[in-house]
Amino acid sequence: MRYLVLAMRTPQFEPSVIDLHKEYLAQLKEDGVLELAGPFTDKCGGAYVIKVDNLEAAKTVAFDDPIHTSGSSEVTVHEWDATAFSKND
Structure with a gap:
C-alpha cells in the first residue's frame, strides 16, 4: 500500500532540521x-509518498522522521489508494 505523509510546520520549526530530514528521506529512497x-x-510544510506493508509501518516511518521527532512539523499519515486512476499499476 501507499501512504501519504503530510508534514506541516509548527511554530517551533527549526530550519536546522531540514538537512537531517533530507538525509532521512534519502535513506528511505535507497531502501x-x-x-x-x-x-x-x-x-x-511538505509531503511524501511511501510504499510499505501496512499503516503501522507507515506511522513508524513518518514518526521517526527528524522533522517530526524535533517538533518542527506535525506529521499525519493517510492510506492512499493512488492506483484508483492509474493505468500502470
Missing part, C-alpha cells in the same frame, strides 16, 4: 520505501 517527496511552495 525502496520513498516514492515521491517535496515541499509546498508556500513553505508551510
Whole structure:
C-alpha cells in the first residue's frame, strides 16, 4: 500500500532540521520505501509518498522522521489508494 505523509510546520520549526530530514528521506529512497517527496511552495510544510506493508509501518516511518521527532512539523499519515486512476499499476 501507499501512504501519504503530510508534514506541516509548527511554530517551533527549526530550519536546522531540514538537512537531517533530507538525509532521512534519502535513506528511505535507497531502501525502496520513498516514492515521491517535496515541499509546498508556500513553505508551510511538505509531503511524501511511501510504499510499505501496512499503516503501522507507515506511522513508524513518518514518526521517526527528524522533522517530526524535533517538533518542527506535525506529521499525519493517510492510506492512499493512488492506483484508483492509474493505468500502470
